[in-house]
Amino acid sequence: MSTLEIKDLHVSIETEQGSKEILKGVSLTINSGEIHAIMGPNGSGKSTLAATIAGHPRYEVTSGSITLDGEDVLEMEVDERAQAGLFLAMQYPVEVPGVTMTNFLRTAKTALDGEAPKIRTWTKEVKDAMEKLRIDADFANRNVNEGFSGGEKKRVEILQLELFKPKFAVLDETDSGLDIDALRVVSEGVNRAHQENNMGTLLITHYTRILNYIKPDYVHVFVDGKVAEQGGPELADELEANGYDRFLAQVSA
Amino acid sequence: MTEIQKAEEALKNTEDPGTIAEILEANPELKDLGTGYEYGWSDPDTAGATAKRGLDEAVVEDISSKKSEPEWMLKLRKKGLKYFERKPLPTWGADLSEIDFDNIKYFVRSTEKQAQTWEDLPEDIRNTYEKLGIPEAERERLVAGVAAQYESEVVYHQIREDLEAQGVIFMDTDTALKEHPEFFEEYFGSVIPVGDNKFAALNTAVWSGGSFVYVPKGVHVEIPLQAYFRINTENMGQFERTLIIADEDSYVHYIEGCTAPIYNTDSLHSAVVEIVVKKNARVRYTTIQNWSNNVYNLVTKRAVVDAGGTMEWIDGNIGSKVTMKYPAVYLTGEHAKGETLSVAFAGEGQHQDTGSKMVHMAPNTSSSIVSKSVARSGGRASYRGLVQVNPEAKNSANSVVCDALLVDTISKTDTYPYIDIREDDVTLGHEATVSKVSEDQLFYLMARGLAEDEAMAMIVRGFIEPIARELPMEYALELNRLIELQMEGSVG
Ligand SMILES: Nc1ncnc2c1ncn2[C@@H]1O[C@H](COP(=O)(O)OP(=O)(O)O)[C@@H](O)[C@H]1O
Ligand SMILES: [Mg+2]
Numbered sequence: 015m016s017t018l019e020i021k022d023l024h025v026s027i028e029t030e031q032g033s034k035e036i037l038k039g040v041s042l043t044i045n046s047g048e049i050h051a052i053m054g055p056n057g058s059g060k061s062t063l064a065a066t067i068a069g070h071p072r073y074e075v076t077s078g079s080i081t082l083d084g085e086d087v088l089e090m091e092v093d094e095r096a097q098a099g100l101f102l103a104m105q106y107p108v109e110v111p112g113v114t115m116t117n118f119l120r121t122a123k124t125a126l127d128g129e130a131p132k133i134r135t136w137t138k139e140v141k142d143a144m145e146k147l148r149i150d151a152d153f154a155n156r157n158v159n160e161g162f163s164g165g166e167k168k169r170v171e172i173l174q175l176e177l178f179k180p181k182f183a184v185l186d187e188t189d190s191g192l193d194i195d196a197l198r199v200v201s202e203g204v205n206r207a208h209q210e211n212n213m214g215t216l217l218i219t220h221y222t223r224i225l226n227y228i229k230p231d232y233v234h235v236f237v238d239g240k241v242a243e244q245g246g247p248e249l250a251d252e253l254e255a256n257g258y259d260r261f262l263a264q265v266s267a
Numbered sequence: 268m269t270e271i272q273k274a275e276e277a278l279k280n281t282e283d284p285g286t287i288a289e290i291l292e293a294n295p296e297l298k299d300l301g302t303g304y305e306y307g308w309s310d311p312d313t314a315g316a317t318a319k320r321g322l323d324e325a326v327v328e329d330i331s332s333k334k335s336e337p338e339w340m341l342k343l344r345k346k347g348l349k350y351f352e353r354k355p356l357p358t359w360g361a362d363l364s365e366i367d368f369d370n371i372k373y374f375v376r377s378t379e380k381q382a383q384t385w386e387d388l389p390e391d392i393r394n395t396y397e398k399l400g401i402p403e404a405e406r407e408r409l410v411a412g413v414a415a416q417y418e419s420e421v422v423y424h425q426i427r428e429d430l431e432a433q434g435v436i437f438m439d440t441d442t443a444l445k446e447h448p449e450f451f452e453e454y455f456g457s458v459i460p461v462g463d464n465k466f467a468a469l470n471t472a473v474w475s476g477g478s479f480v481y482v483p484k485g486v487h488v489e490i491p492l493q494a495y496f497r498i499n500t501e502n503m504g505q506f507e508r509t510l511i512i513a514d515e516d517s518y519v520h521y522i523e524g525c526t527a528p529i530y531n532t533d534s535l536h537s538a539v540v541e542i543v544v545k546k547n548a549r550v551r552y553t554t555i556q557n558w559s560n561n562v563y564n565l566v567t568k569r570a571v572v573d574a575g576g577t578m579e580w581i582d583g584n585i586g587s588k589v590t591m592k593y594p595a596v597y598l599t600g601e602h603a604k605g606e607t608l609s610v611a612f613a614g615e616g617q618h619q620d621t622g623s624k625m626v627h628m629a630p631n632t633s634s635s636i637v638s639k640s641v642a643r644s645g646g647r648a649s650y651r652g653l654v655q656v657n658p659e660a661k662n663s664a665n666s667v668v669c670d671a672l673l674v675d676t677i678s679k680t681d682t683y684p685y686i687d688i689r690e691d692d693v694t695l696g697h698e699a700t701v702s703k704v705s706e707d708q709l710f711y712l713m714a715r716g717l718a719e720d721e722a723m724a725m726i727v728r729g730f731i732e733p734i735a736r737e738l739p740m741e742y743a744l745e746l747n748r749l750i751e752l753q754m755e756g757s758v759g
Contacts, residue, residue, distance in 0.1 A: 068714050071706060092713035093722075101714075108711040112729025118715075121725065125716035157729070174715065 023078035054236030099181030201227030315500025347471030443479030458541035477507030542570035574600030595624035598632035613646030642678035
């Protein structure tokens with residue numbers, strides 16, 4: 015049982031007009047096996063939170079803390095966070111020309127585990143995971159994310175999630191741009207990782223649609239760099255019915 | 268103190284004190300040479316230490332007489348010397364002003380005779396090649412023939428019997444001049460004339476070693492011929508001369524690799540490579556240049572290609588302080604093809620000024636240049652190319668693609684694409700890109716557990732993959748390994 019704890023997190027970015035605060039005191043605690051949905055309008059700071067957890071150098075933490083089982087995550091390099099068991103499924107996965115998926119997956123797995131996976135079982139594991147996510151076998155020989163459609167990129171993020179078996183995953187709008195079939199396939203992948211590895215999940219979205227497939231234990235409404243309200247799955251239903259207006263009104267009031 | 272005592276004394280300060288003592292024991296003749304070991308102890312340097320510095324007519328005569336050459340070659344050498352002295356240093360490329368021509372040793376004979384087996388080589392030289400994996404490649408038959416040049420001369424050379432039986436000739440250029448003078452009278456200096464440029468002239472004056480290859484009509488040499496060049500002496504000048512003749516309908520792939528130890532002062536490598544590709548023949552010439560960062564690498568390489576023939580240059584420049592090298596193809600027959608794939612790495616203190624030259628001299632000829640360069644830690648990578656289409660070279664086509672990757676913000680890349688088109692009926696394409704390793708790319712890979720330098724190396728490997736793919740497996744792996752070494756410690 016592991017715990018990822020975010021306490022009163024303040025994050026700024028450098029803009030042309032100087033430093034701008036994006037996260038204004040975020041607190042969240044996620045335990046193994048829990049699914050937390052973060053819902054909020056565009057520009058509310060969801061991706062900022064996700065990227066800060068993973069350690070993107072563009073985001074500066076001005077105060078607050080992130081710990082994984084008491085270890086200071088903010089002290090870790092990006093790769094160390096990944097090795098510690100944190101995974102970020104990115105909203106905009108990056109292309110790496112000239113590097114095949116096969117090579118990338120094996121290199122990453124080796125880096126994460128500190129030893130190379132056994133060739134035979136690994137090859138089979140990759141193949142099976144690709145099949146379940148309905149990723150064509152050809153993708154193994156294609157370059158990482160190069161020329162992939164938006165939906166294909168998202169499936170490949172979830173493929174990594176299943177293969178790398180992190181303790182905690184942050185899914186940044188993995189549902190955006192997916193058609194209904196892809197949404198189901200991807201959601202099943204997340205649910206498998208959740209069940210098989212007792213993974214804790216931070217599911218970032220601004221549609222409730224994905225919550226038909228992935229059932230959250232907690233829902234946090236995220237507005238203007240803060241958690242405006244938290245509750246159970248019923249909070250998502252309310253958002254579905256009434257939108258973010260109530261919360262936005264609170265902020266501007 | 269005798270020289271040997273000095274040697275033993277110096278040995279105490281080295282990491283691997285066994286080696287030289289063992290070498291001296293195994294090669295008692297070395298003790299009799301009684302020469303000064305005035306440099307570092309990475310490798311014994313008996314031959315190099317006694318070699319004369321500086322260049323004049325006496326040096327040229329001495330080289331020629333040591334090789335018992337025909338009179339015409341001596342004359343040509345002297346002509347080369349004149350051109351070399353007369354021509355100014357090129358100022359349009361890399362900075363060459365620091366080369367001290369008077370300090371260079373123009374000829375170093377490392378061993379008295381060529382060895383027939385690896386075991387016959389002096390132990391230190393053999394160890395060098397063993398470390399470089401060359402004998403192993405031969406044993407495993409990854410190559411069809413091997414030539415190993417240490418300092419000025421080829422010290423080992425072997426070709427597979429079946430190829431010899433088919434009439435393939437592969438030997439060092441000095442021996443070939445003696446055994447096959449007819450080729451030399453016809454072709455030597457025909458592709459690259461003695462006064463072509465200052466460094467070709469220098470090479471003509473003091474050339475020594477290099478490979479001679481002749482592939483008879485219709486013969487396909489299926490696995491590569493390999494040559495290995497090693498400079499050991501500090502301030503050494505290596506001036507090998509290679510001549511390859513591929514007769515009609517033949518095929519050969521020739522691969523060369525180059526290394527040198529690191530010294531405090533500079534060495535010079537100035538080779539000339541002439542290639543004659545006859546009708547419908549195909550030659551592929553691959554270079555993995557990994558000289559240490561105190562070698563000036565100023566090389567002239569050119570091929571003439573007859574009708575229907577193909578010349579492919581695959582040119583990897585990783586090492587050296589300064590490289591100026593633009594492999595050229597003169598397309599003299601209809602439907603001749605030229606191709607250059609070039610990859611350059613410029614790290615700290617390095618300037619790689621590389622590219623290619625394609626000259627279309629007949630109708631329906633085609634050529635392509637793909638150049639990829641990576642600059643890091645303040646290095647500079649320049650692409651310099653010329654595409655020339657002569658009148659009458661109708662329906663010719665050329666494409667140039669040059670991509671540069673900058674690993675950091677202190678490194679530099681530039682391109683100098685020249686074109687000289689004197690015929691209307693041509694198709695040309697030119698693309699150039701400069702990309703930076705993006706923060707987001709690094710973040711993505713690091714978020715998948717890769718350390719920063721591993722992530723960087725993966726991006727760089729991916730960038731040059733289109734060229735690595737063209738290399739035989741072992742060389743692709745070697746190239747990858749070299750990139751990893753280059754990338755280690757390249758990041759903060
Ligand atoms: N480089 C940047 N320069 C200026 N503002 C930025 C930059 N990156 C993000 N922002 C701002 O930060 C806020 C939060 O962005 P983000 O975390 O992407 O929100 P979300 O993921 O919830 O849509 C937005 O107002 C956005 O415009
Ligand atoms: Mg976002």
